[in-house]
Amino acid sequence: MIGISEIETAAERIAGHIVRTPAVPSPGLSELLGAPVTAKLELLQRTGSFKARGATAKLLSLGAAERAAGVVAVSGGNHGIALAVMAAALHVKATVVMPRSAPARSVAIAEEAGASVRLTDGMDEAFATATRLRDEGLTLVHPFDDPVVIAGQGTVGLEFAADAGELTDVLVSIGGGGLISGVAAALRALRPGVRIWGVETEGAQAMSEALAAGGPVPVALSSIVTTLSAPAVSQSTYDHVSALVHEVLVVSDREAVRGCLDLAGHAKVWTEPAAGCLLPAARQVRERIGSGARLGLVVCGGNATTADIMSWAERFGLR
Structure with missing residues:
Protein backbone atom coordinates (compact mmCIF):
# COMPACT_ATOMS: atom_id res chain seq x y z
CA MET A 1 0.00 0.00 0.00
CA ILE A 2 1.24 3.46 -0.90
CA GLY A 3 1.55 5.86 2.02
CA ILE A 4 1.73 9.61 2.29
CA SER A 5 5.53 9.57 2.51
CA GLU A 6 5.83 7.95 -0.92
CA ILE A 7 3.42 10.52 -2.37
CA GLU A 8 5.35 13.41 -0.82
CA THR A 9 8.58 11.97 -2.26
CA ALA A 10 6.94 11.78 -5.69
CA ALA A 11 5.79 15.40 -5.36
CA GLU A 12 9.35 16.53 -4.65
CA ARG A 13 10.65 14.45 -7.55
CA ILE A 14 8.28 15.79 -10.20
CA ALA A 15 8.17 19.42 -9.04
CA GLY A 16 9.28 21.64 -11.90
CA HIS A 17 8.25 19.06 -14.50
CA ILE A 18 4.46 19.14 -14.03
CA VAL A 19 1.82 21.80 -13.37
CA ARG A 20 0.26 22.32 -9.95
CA THR A 21 -3.26 22.45 -11.33
CA PRO A 22 -5.93 24.63 -9.70
CA ALA A 23 -8.68 23.40 -7.40
CA VAL A 24 -11.50 25.88 -7.87
CA PRO A 25 -15.07 26.28 -6.60
CA SER A 26 -17.51 25.93 -9.50
CA PRO A 27 -20.62 28.09 -9.16
CA GLY A 28 -22.11 26.51 -12.28
CA LEU A 29 -21.69 22.92 -11.10
CA SER A 30 -22.80 23.87 -7.59
CA GLU A 31 -26.05 25.23 -8.99
CA LEU A 32 -26.49 22.21 -11.29
CA LEU A 33 -25.94 19.64 -8.52
CA GLY A 34 -27.50 21.54 -5.64
CA ALA A 35 -24.36 21.27 -3.49
CA PRO A 36 -21.03 23.11 -3.29
CA VAL A 37 -18.61 21.69 -5.85
CA THR A 38 -14.83 22.11 -6.06
CA ALA A 39 -13.11 20.89 -9.22
CA LYS A 40 -9.46 19.82 -9.38
CA LEU A 41 -8.68 20.81 -12.98
CA GLU A 42 -6.20 18.14 -13.94
CA LEU A 43 -7.19 18.55 -17.59
CA LEU A 44 -4.91 21.62 -17.45
CA GLN A 45 -1.95 19.36 -16.70
CA ARG A 46 0.87 18.90 -19.20
CA THR A 47 -0.29 16.51 -21.94
CA GLY A 48 -3.94 17.18 -20.99
CA SER A 49 -4.36 14.70 -18.16
CA PHE A 50 -3.06 13.58 -14.77
CA LYS A 51 -1.01 10.85 -16.47
CA VAL A 141 6.21 2.05 -17.48
CA HIS A 142 2.94 0.43 -16.48
CA PRO A 143 -0.11 2.72 -16.50
CA PHE A 144 -1.24 1.64 -13.03
CA ASP A 145 0.49 -1.47 -11.67
CA ASP A 146 3.55 0.32 -10.33
CA PRO A 147 4.00 1.87 -6.87
CA VAL A 148 6.05 4.77 -8.26
CA VAL A 149 3.34 5.57 -10.83
CA ILE A 150 0.60 5.32 -8.19
CA ALA A 151 2.55 7.66 -5.91
CA GLY A 152 2.93 10.10 -8.79
CA GLN A 153 -0.82 10.08 -9.42
CA GLY A 154 -1.32 10.50 -5.69
CA THR A 155 0.17 14.00 -5.91
CA VAL A 156 -3.24 15.03 -7.32
CA GLY A 157 -4.75 14.17 -3.94
CA LEU A 158 -1.91 15.83 -2.07
CA GLU A 159 -2.60 19.11 -3.84
CA PHE A 160 -6.39 18.74 -3.60
CA ALA A 161 -6.18 18.24 0.16
CA ALA A 162 -4.06 21.38 0.52
CA ASP A 163 -5.99 23.63 -1.85
CA ALA A 164 -9.69 22.72 -1.54
CA GLY A 165 -12.05 24.01 1.10
CA GLU A 166 -14.24 21.74 3.18
CA LEU A 167 -15.21 18.54 1.33
CA THR A 168 -17.35 15.59 2.35
CA ASP A 169 -17.08 13.47 -0.80
CA VAL A 170 -14.52 13.25 -3.62
CA LEU A 171 -15.22 11.51 -6.93
CA VAL A 172 -12.44 9.98 -9.03
CA SER A 173 -12.65 8.10 -12.33
CA ILE A 174 -11.27 4.55 -12.53
CA GLY A 175 -9.58 2.82 -15.44
CA GLY A 176 -6.90 0.53 -14.05
CA GLY A 177 -7.12 2.27 -10.69
CA GLY A 178 -3.79 4.08 -10.41
CA LEU A 179 -5.28 7.55 -10.01
CA ILE A 180 -7.89 6.65 -7.41
CA SER A 181 -5.37 4.52 -5.49
CA GLY A 182 -2.96 7.43 -5.16
CA VAL A 183 -5.64 10.06 -4.52
CA ALA A 184 -7.35 7.87 -1.91
CA ALA A 185 -4.05 7.22 -0.12
CA ALA A 186 -3.33 10.95 0.04
CA LEU A 187 -6.82 12.00 1.11
CA ARG A 188 -7.24 9.29 3.72
CA ALA A 189 -3.95 10.44 5.28
CA LEU A 190 -4.68 14.17 5.13
CA ARG A 191 -8.49 14.34 5.26
CA PRO A 192 -9.56 11.08 6.87
CA GLY A 193 -13.23 12.09 7.14
CA VAL A 194 -13.70 12.50 3.39
CA ARG A 195 -15.48 9.71 1.49
CA ILE A 196 -13.88 8.71 -1.81
CA TRP A 197 -16.07 7.41 -4.62
CA GLY A 198 -14.83 5.68 -7.76
CA VAL A 199 -16.61 6.04 -11.10
CA GLU A 200 -16.57 3.66 -14.06
CA THR A 201 -18.54 3.39 -17.30
CA GLU A 202 -20.55 0.36 -18.38
CA GLY A 203 -18.30 -1.84 -20.47
CA ALA A 204 -15.19 -0.65 -18.60
CA GLN A 205 -15.99 -2.07 -15.16
CA ALA A 206 -12.71 -3.68 -14.18
CA MET A 207 -12.74 -2.40 -10.60
CA SER A 208 -16.39 -2.95 -9.75
CA GLU A 209 -16.19 -6.49 -11.14
CA ALA A 210 -13.01 -7.10 -9.14
CA LEU A 211 -14.72 -5.90 -5.97
CA ALA A 212 -17.65 -8.24 -6.65
CA ALA A 213 -15.28 -11.17 -7.29
CA GLY A 214 -12.96 -10.51 -4.35
CA GLY A 215 -9.95 -9.79 -6.55
CA PRO A 216 -8.86 -8.80 -10.06
CA VAL A 217 -10.65 -10.56 -12.91
CA PRO A 218 -10.50 -10.08 -16.70
CA VAL A 219 -13.43 -8.08 -18.05
CA ALA A 220 -15.10 -7.69 -21.43
CA LEU A 221 -14.57 -4.18 -22.79
CA SER A 222 -17.25 -2.37 -24.78
CA SER A 223 -17.27 1.24 -23.49
CA ILE A 224 -16.47 4.11 -25.85
CA VAL A 225 -14.29 5.46 -23.05
CA THR A 226 -11.00 3.91 -24.13
CA THR A 227 -9.06 5.83 -21.47
CA LEU A 228 -10.94 3.87 -18.78
CA SER A 229 -10.82 0.53 -20.58
CA ALA A 230 -8.32 -1.59 -18.66
CA PRO A 231 -8.80 -5.34 -19.28
CA ALA A 232 -8.28 -5.93 -15.53
CA VAL A 233 -7.16 -3.98 -12.50
CA SER A 234 -4.01 -4.99 -10.66
CA GLN A 235 -3.79 -6.60 -7.25
CA SER A 236 -2.24 -3.39 -5.95
CA THR A 237 -4.97 -1.07 -7.19
CA TYR A 238 -7.64 -3.53 -6.04
CA ASP A 239 -6.09 -3.56 -2.56
CA HIS A 240 -6.05 0.24 -2.39
CA VAL A 241 -9.63 0.64 -3.57
CA SER A 242 -11.06 -2.13 -1.41
CA ALA A 243 -9.39 -0.62 1.67
CA LEU A 244 -9.75 3.12 1.04
CA VAL A 245 -12.68 3.81 -1.31
CA HIS A 246 -16.25 4.12 -0.06
CA GLU A 247 -17.94 2.74 -3.18
CA VAL A 248 -17.51 2.42 -6.95
CA LEU A 249 -20.39 3.73 -9.07
CA VAL A 250 -21.04 2.73 -12.69
CA VAL A 251 -22.69 5.03 -15.24
CA SER A 252 -23.54 4.59 -18.92
CA ASP A 253 -21.51 5.90 -21.86
CA ARG A 254 -24.46 8.14 -22.72
CA GLU A 255 -24.40 9.67 -19.24
CA ALA A 256 -20.63 10.20 -19.50
CA VAL A 257 -20.99 12.08 -22.78
CA ARG A 258 -23.86 14.10 -21.33
CA GLY A 259 -21.52 14.88 -18.45
CA CYS A 260 -18.99 16.31 -20.91
CA LEU A 261 -21.66 18.61 -22.34
CA ASP A 262 -22.74 19.66 -18.84
CA LEU A 263 -19.15 20.37 -17.81
CA ALA A 264 -18.71 22.52 -20.90
CA GLY A 265 -21.97 24.36 -20.34
CA HIS A 266 -21.90 24.80 -16.56
CA ALA A 267 -18.21 24.61 -15.55
CA LYS A 268 -16.79 26.09 -18.78
CA VAL A 269 -14.24 23.29 -19.15
CA TRP A 270 -13.78 20.92 -22.09
CA THR A 271 -13.36 17.35 -20.86
CA GLU A 272 -13.23 13.81 -22.16
CA PRO A 273 -15.82 11.16 -21.16
CA ALA A 274 -13.42 9.76 -18.55
CA ALA A 275 -14.08 13.01 -16.67
CA GLY A 276 -17.64 13.51 -17.91
CA CYS A 277 -18.70 10.34 -16.10
CA LEU A 278 -18.17 12.15 -12.79
CA LEU A 279 -21.25 14.34 -13.29
CA PRO A 280 -23.94 11.62 -13.31
CA ALA A 281 -22.14 9.88 -10.44
CA ALA A 282 -22.04 13.15 -8.49
CA ARG A 283 -25.81 13.43 -8.86
CA GLN A 284 -26.14 9.99 -7.27
CA VAL A 285 -23.83 10.96 -4.40
CA ARG A 286 -25.69 14.22 -3.82
CA GLU A 287 -29.02 12.38 -3.66
CA ARG A 288 -27.67 9.81 -1.24
CA ILE A 289 -25.73 12.15 1.06
CA GLY A 290 -28.27 14.96 1.11
CA SER A 291 -28.01 18.69 1.60
CA GLY A 292 -24.81 18.49 3.65
CA ALA A 293 -22.73 17.19 0.73
CA ARG A 294 -19.72 19.24 -0.34
CA LEU A 295 -18.38 17.59 -3.48
CA GLY A 296 -14.89 17.41 -4.95
CA LEU A 297 -14.40 16.30 -8.55
CA VAL A 298 -11.02 15.22 -9.95
CA VAL A 299 -11.45 16.37 -13.56
CA CYS A 300 -8.86 13.96 -14.86
CA GLY A 301 -8.42 14.89 -18.52
CA GLY A 302 -9.55 16.82 -21.56
CA ASN A 303 -8.09 14.91 -24.51
CA ALA A 304 -11.20 14.70 -26.67
CA THR A 305 -11.73 16.67 -29.86
CA THR A 306 -14.88 18.62 -30.64
CA ALA A 307 -15.52 16.10 -33.43
CA ASP A 308 -15.30 13.22 -30.92
CA ILE A 309 -17.82 14.79 -28.55
CA MET A 310 -20.23 15.82 -31.30
CA SER A 311 -20.09 12.35 -32.84
CA TRP A 312 -20.88 10.71 -29.49
CA ALA A 313 -23.60 13.26 -28.77
CA GLU A 314 -25.21 12.45 -32.12
CA ARG A 315 -24.91 8.72 -31.46
CA PHE A 316 -26.67 9.01 -28.09
CA GLY A 317 -29.28 11.54 -29.21
CA LEU A 318 -27.89 14.37 -27.09
CA ARG A 319 -27.58 17.12 -29.69
Whole structure:
Protein backbone atom coordinates (compact mmCIF):
# COMPACT_ATOMS: atom_id res chain seq x y z
CA MET A 1 0.00 0.00 0.00
CA ILE A 2 1.24 3.46 -0.90
CA GLY A 3 1.55 5.86 2.02
CA ILE A 4 1.73 9.61 2.29
CA SER A 5 5.53 9.57 2.51
CA GLU A 6 5.83 7.95 -0.92
CA ILE A 7 3.42 10.52 -2.37
CA GLU A 8 5.35 13.41 -0.82
CA THR A 9 8.58 11.97 -2.26
CA ALA A 10 6.94 11.78 -5.69
CA ALA A 11 5.79 15.40 -5.36
CA GLU A 12 9.35 16.53 -4.65
CA ARG A 13 10.65 14.45 -7.55
CA ILE A 14 8.28 15.79 -10.20
CA ALA A 15 8.17 19.42 -9.04
CA GLY A 16 9.28 21.64 -11.90
CA HIS A 17 8.25 19.06 -14.50
CA ILE A 18 4.46 19.14 -14.03
CA VAL A 19 1.82 21.80 -13.37
CA ARG A 20 0.26 22.32 -9.95
CA THR A 21 -3.26 22.45 -11.33
CA PRO A 22 -5.93 24.63 -9.70
CA ALA A 23 -8.68 23.40 -7.40
CA VAL A 24 -11.50 25.88 -7.87
CA PRO A 25 -15.07 26.28 -6.60
CA SER A 26 -17.51 25.93 -9.50
CA PRO A 27 -20.62 28.09 -9.16
CA GLY A 28 -22.11 26.51 -12.28
CA LEU A 29 -21.69 22.92 -11.10
CA SER A 30 -22.80 23.87 -7.59
CA GLU A 31 -26.05 25.23 -8.99
CA LEU A 32 -26.49 22.21 -11.29
CA LEU A 33 -25.94 19.64 -8.52
CA GLY A 34 -27.50 21.54 -5.64
CA ALA A 35 -24.36 21.27 -3.49
CA PRO A 36 -21.03 23.11 -3.29
CA VAL A 37 -18.61 21.69 -5.85
CA THR A 38 -14.83 22.11 -6.06
CA ALA A 39 -13.11 20.89 -9.22
CA LYS A 40 -9.46 19.82 -9.38
CA LEU A 41 -8.68 20.81 -12.98
CA GLU A 42 -6.20 18.14 -13.94
CA LEU A 43 -7.19 18.55 -17.59
CA LEU A 44 -4.91 21.62 -17.45
CA GLN A 45 -1.95 19.36 -16.70
CA ARG A 46 0.87 18.90 -19.20
CA THR A 47 -0.29 16.51 -21.94
CA GLY A 48 -3.94 17.18 -20.99
CA SER A 49 -4.36 14.70 -18.16
CA PHE A 50 -3.06 13.58 -14.77
CA LYS A 51 -1.01 10.85 -16.47
CA ALA A 52 1.98 13.16 -16.81
CA ARG A 53 2.51 12.90 -13.05
CA GLY A 54 2.95 9.13 -12.83
CA ALA A 55 4.91 8.91 -16.07
CA THR A 56 7.32 11.63 -14.93
CA ALA A 57 7.74 10.10 -11.48
CA LYS A 58 8.65 6.78 -13.05
CA LEU A 59 10.99 8.23 -15.67
CA LEU A 60 12.87 10.22 -13.03
CA SER A 61 13.24 7.12 -10.84
CA LEU A 62 15.01 5.08 -13.53
CA GLY A 63 18.68 4.25 -13.42
CA ALA A 64 21.06 5.02 -16.27
CA ALA A 65 20.81 1.53 -17.78
CA GLU A 66 17.00 1.58 -17.71
CA ARG A 67 16.90 5.00 -19.36
CA ALA A 68 19.38 3.90 -22.00
CA ALA A 69 17.29 0.82 -22.81
CA GLY A 70 14.28 2.98 -23.61
CA VAL A 71 10.80 2.70 -22.14
CA VAL A 72 7.56 1.08 -23.26
CA ALA A 73 3.98 1.70 -22.20
CA VAL A 74 0.54 0.37 -23.08
CA SER A 75 -2.22 2.92 -23.25
CA GLY A 76 -5.78 3.65 -24.30
CA GLY A 77 -4.63 7.20 -25.00
CA ASN A 78 -3.57 9.46 -22.14
CA HIS A 79 -0.78 7.40 -20.59
CA GLY A 80 0.77 7.00 -24.03
CA ILE A 81 0.63 10.73 -24.68
CA ALA A 82 2.12 11.45 -21.27
CA LEU A 83 4.96 8.98 -21.59
CA ALA A 84 5.81 10.07 -25.13
CA VAL A 85 5.92 13.78 -24.28
CA MET A 86 7.65 13.48 -20.92
CA ALA A 87 10.17 10.91 -22.18
CA ALA A 88 11.09 13.27 -25.03
CA ALA A 89 11.54 16.11 -22.54
CA LEU A 90 13.88 13.89 -20.51
CA HIS A 91 15.71 12.53 -23.58
CA VAL A 92 14.52 8.94 -23.19
CA LYS A 93 13.43 6.87 -26.19
CA ALA A 94 9.81 5.70 -25.86
CA THR A 95 7.62 3.05 -27.45
CA VAL A 96 3.85 3.26 -26.95
CA VAL A 97 1.48 0.35 -27.62
CA MET A 98 -2.16 1.33 -28.21
CA PRO A 99 -5.28 -0.50 -29.37
CA ARG A 100 -6.65 0.64 -32.71
CA SER A 101 -9.68 1.96 -30.81
CA ALA A 102 -7.49 4.64 -29.19
CA PRO A 103 -8.31 8.19 -30.30
CA ALA A 104 -6.50 9.12 -33.52
CA ARG A 105 -5.42 12.37 -31.88
CA SER A 106 -3.67 10.43 -29.08
CA VAL A 107 -1.76 8.34 -31.60
CA ALA A 108 -0.76 11.43 -33.55
CA ILE A 109 0.46 13.32 -30.46
CA ALA A 110 2.56 10.36 -29.30
CA GLU A 111 4.13 10.05 -32.75
CA GLU A 112 4.74 13.80 -33.01
CA ALA A 113 6.54 13.67 -29.66
CA GLY A 114 8.96 11.17 -31.17
CA ALA A 115 7.64 7.91 -29.72
CA SER A 116 7.44 4.71 -31.74
CA VAL A 117 3.72 3.78 -31.74
CA ARG A 118 2.51 0.22 -32.24
CA LEU A 119 -1.19 -0.44 -32.79
CA THR A 120 -2.94 -3.68 -31.78
CA ASP A 121 -6.42 -5.11 -32.25
CA GLY A 122 -7.40 -4.67 -28.59
CA MET A 123 -6.24 -3.88 -25.08
CA ASP A 124 -5.43 -7.51 -24.24
CA GLU A 125 -3.06 -7.69 -27.20
CA ALA A 126 -1.63 -4.27 -26.31
CA PHE A 127 -0.71 -5.43 -22.81
CA ALA A 128 0.76 -8.65 -24.20
CA THR A 129 2.84 -6.71 -26.72
CA ALA A 130 4.17 -4.35 -24.07
CA THR A 131 5.08 -7.30 -21.87
CA ARG A 132 6.96 -8.91 -24.74
CA LEU A 133 8.88 -5.71 -25.43
CA ARG A 134 9.77 -5.50 -21.75
CA ASP A 135 11.10 -9.05 -21.91
CA GLU A 136 13.17 -8.01 -24.93
CA GLY A 137 14.89 -5.32 -22.86
CA LEU A 138 12.75 -2.17 -22.78
CA THR A 139 11.81 -0.66 -19.40
CA LEU A 140 8.07 -1.01 -18.76
CA VAL A 141 6.21 2.05 -17.48
CA HIS A 142 2.94 0.43 -16.48
CA PRO A 143 -0.11 2.72 -16.50
CA PHE A 144 -1.24 1.64 -13.03
CA ASP A 145 0.49 -1.47 -11.67
CA ASP A 146 3.55 0.32 -10.33
CA PRO A 147 4.00 1.87 -6.87
CA VAL A 148 6.05 4.77 -8.26
CA VAL A 149 3.34 5.57 -10.83
CA ILE A 150 0.60 5.32 -8.19
CA ALA A 151 2.55 7.66 -5.91
CA GLY A 152 2.93 10.10 -8.79
CA GLN A 153 -0.82 10.08 -9.42
CA GLY A 154 -1.32 10.50 -5.69
CA THR A 155 0.17 14.00 -5.91
CA VAL A 156 -3.24 15.03 -7.32
CA GLY A 157 -4.75 14.17 -3.94
CA LEU A 158 -1.91 15.83 -2.07
CA GLU A 159 -2.60 19.11 -3.84
CA PHE A 160 -6.39 18.74 -3.60
CA ALA A 161 -6.18 18.24 0.16
CA ALA A 162 -4.06 21.38 0.52
CA ASP A 163 -5.99 23.63 -1.85
CA ALA A 164 -9.69 22.72 -1.54
CA GLY A 165 -12.05 24.01 1.10
CA GLU A 166 -14.24 21.74 3.18
CA LEU A 167 -15.21 18.54 1.33
CA THR A 168 -17.35 15.59 2.35
CA ASP A 169 -17.08 13.47 -0.80
CA VAL A 170 -14.52 13.25 -3.62
CA LEU A 171 -15.22 11.51 -6.93
CA VAL A 172 -12.44 9.98 -9.03
CA SER A 173 -12.65 8.10 -12.33
CA ILE A 174 -11.27 4.55 -12.53
CA GLY A 175 -9.58 2.82 -15.44
CA GLY A 176 -6.90 0.53 -14.05
CA GLY A 177 -7.12 2.27 -10.69
CA GLY A 178 -3.79 4.08 -10.41
CA LEU A 179 -5.28 7.55 -10.01
CA ILE A 180 -7.89 6.65 -7.41
CA SER A 181 -5.37 4.52 -5.49
CA GLY A 182 -2.96 7.43 -5.16
CA VAL A 183 -5.64 10.06 -4.52
CA ALA A 184 -7.35 7.87 -1.91
CA ALA A 185 -4.05 7.22 -0.12
CA ALA A 186 -3.33 10.95 0.04
CA LEU A 187 -6.82 12.00 1.11
CA ARG A 188 -7.24 9.29 3.72
CA ALA A 189 -3.95 10.44 5.28
CA LEU A 190 -4.68 14.17 5.13
CA ARG A 191 -8.49 14.34 5.26
CA PRO A 192 -9.56 11.08 6.87
CA GLY A 193 -13.23 12.09 7.14
CA VAL A 194 -13.70 12.50 3.39
CA ARG A 195 -15.48 9.71 1.49
CA ILE A 196 -13.88 8.71 -1.81
CA TRP A 197 -16.07 7.41 -4.62
CA GLY A 198 -14.83 5.68 -7.76
CA VAL A 199 -16.61 6.04 -11.10
CA GLU A 200 -16.57 3.66 -14.06
CA THR A 201 -18.54 3.39 -17.30
CA GLU A 202 -20.55 0.36 -18.38
CA GLY A 203 -18.30 -1.84 -20.47
CA ALA A 204 -15.19 -0.65 -18.60
CA GLN A 205 -15.99 -2.07 -15.16
CA ALA A 206 -12.71 -3.68 -14.18
CA MET A 207 -12.74 -2.40 -10.60
CA SER A 208 -16.39 -2.95 -9.75
CA GLU A 209 -16.19 -6.49 -11.14
CA ALA A 210 -13.01 -7.10 -9.14
CA LEU A 211 -14.72 -5.90 -5.97
CA ALA A 212 -17.65 -8.24 -6.65
CA ALA A 213 -15.28 -11.17 -7.29
CA GLY A 214 -12.96 -10.51 -4.35
CA GLY A 215 -9.95 -9.79 -6.55
CA PRO A 216 -8.86 -8.80 -10.06
CA VAL A 217 -10.65 -10.56 -12.91
CA PRO A 218 -10.50 -10.08 -16.70
CA VAL A 219 -13.43 -8.08 -18.05
CA ALA A 220 -15.10 -7.69 -21.43
CA LEU A 221 -14.57 -4.18 -22.79
CA SER A 222 -17.25 -2.37 -24.78
CA SER A 223 -17.27 1.24 -23.49
CA ILE A 224 -16.47 4.11 -25.85
CA VAL A 225 -14.29 5.46 -23.05
CA THR A 226 -11.00 3.91 -24.13
CA THR A 227 -9.06 5.83 -21.47
CA LEU A 228 -10.94 3.87 -18.78
CA SER A 229 -10.82 0.53 -20.58
CA ALA A 230 -8.32 -1.59 -18.66
CA PRO A 231 -8.80 -5.34 -19.28
CA ALA A 232 -8.28 -5.93 -15.53
CA VAL A 233 -7.16 -3.98 -12.50
CA SER A 234 -4.01 -4.99 -10.66
CA GLN A 235 -3.79 -6.60 -7.25
CA SER A 236 -2.24 -3.39 -5.95
CA THR A 237 -4.97 -1.07 -7.19
CA TYR A 238 -7.64 -3.53 -6.04
CA ASP A 239 -6.09 -3.56 -2.56
CA HIS A 240 -6.05 0.24 -2.39
CA VAL A 241 -9.63 0.64 -3.57
CA SER A 242 -11.06 -2.13 -1.41
CA ALA A 243 -9.39 -0.62 1.67
CA LEU A 244 -9.75 3.12 1.04
CA VAL A 245 -12.68 3.81 -1.31
CA HIS A 246 -16.25 4.12 -0.06
CA GLU A 247 -17.94 2.74 -3.18
CA VAL A 248 -17.51 2.42 -6.95
CA LEU A 249 -20.39 3.73 -9.07
CA VAL A 250 -21.04 2.73 -12.69
CA VAL A 251 -22.69 5.03 -15.24
CA SER A 252 -23.54 4.59 -18.92
CA ASP A 253 -21.51 5.90 -21.86
CA ARG A 254 -24.46 8.14 -22.72
CA GLU A 255 -24.40 9.67 -19.24
CA ALA A 256 -20.63 10.20 -19.50
CA VAL A 257 -20.99 12.08 -22.78
CA ARG A 258 -23.86 14.10 -21.33
CA GLY A 259 -21.52 14.88 -18.45
CA CYS A 260 -18.99 16.31 -20.91
CA LEU A 261 -21.66 18.61 -22.34
CA ASP A 262 -22.74 19.66 -18.84
CA LEU A 263 -19.15 20.37 -17.81
CA ALA A 264 -18.71 22.52 -20.90
CA GLY A 265 -21.97 24.36 -20.34
CA HIS A 266 -21.90 24.80 -16.56
CA ALA A 267 -18.21 24.61 -15.55
CA LYS A 268 -16.79 26.09 -18.78
CA VAL A 269 -14.24 23.29 -19.15
CA TRP A 270 -13.78 20.92 -22.09
CA THR A 271 -13.36 17.35 -20.86
CA GLU A 272 -13.23 13.81 -22.16
CA PRO A 273 -15.82 11.16 -21.16
CA ALA A 274 -13.42 9.76 -18.55
CA ALA A 275 -14.08 13.01 -16.67
CA GLY A 276 -17.64 13.51 -17.91
CA CYS A 277 -18.70 10.34 -16.10
CA LEU A 278 -18.17 12.15 -12.79
CA LEU A 279 -21.25 14.34 -13.29
CA PRO A 280 -23.94 11.62 -13.31
CA ALA A 281 -22.14 9.88 -10.44
CA ALA A 282 -22.04 13.15 -8.49
CA ARG A 283 -25.81 13.43 -8.86
CA GLN A 284 -26.14 9.99 -7.27
CA VAL A 285 -23.83 10.96 -4.40
CA ARG A 286 -25.69 14.22 -3.82
CA GLU A 287 -29.02 12.38 -3.66
CA ARG A 288 -27.67 9.81 -1.24
CA ILE A 289 -25.73 12.15 1.06
CA GLY A 290 -28.27 14.96 1.11
CA SER A 291 -28.01 18.69 1.60
CA GLY A 292 -24.81 18.49 3.65
CA ALA A 293 -22.73 17.19 0.73
CA ARG A 294 -19.72 19.24 -0.34
CA LEU A 295 -18.38 17.59 -3.48
CA GLY A 296 -14.89 17.41 -4.95
CA LEU A 297 -14.40 16.30 -8.55
CA VAL A 298 -11.02 15.22 -9.95
CA VAL A 299 -11.45 16.37 -13.56
CA CYS A 300 -8.86 13.96 -14.86
CA GLY A 301 -8.42 14.89 -18.52
CA GLY A 302 -9.55 16.82 -21.56
CA ASN A 303 -8.09 14.91 -24.51
CA ALA A 304 -11.20 14.70 -26.67
CA THR A 305 -11.73 16.67 -29.86
CA THR A 306 -14.88 18.62 -30.64
CA ALA A 307 -15.52 16.10 -33.43
CA ASP A 308 -15.30 13.22 -30.92
CA ILE A 309 -17.82 14.79 -28.55
CA MET A 310 -20.23 15.82 -31.30
CA SER A 311 -20.09 12.35 -32.84
CA TRP A 312 -20.88 10.71 -29.49
CA ALA A 313 -23.60 13.26 -28.77
CA GLU A 314 -25.21 12.45 -32.12
CA ARG A 315 -24.91 8.72 -31.46
CA PHE A 316 -26.67 9.01 -28.09
CA GLY A 317 -29.28 11.54 -29.21
CA LEU A 318 -27.89 14.37 -27.09
CA ARG A 319 -27.58 17.12 -29.69
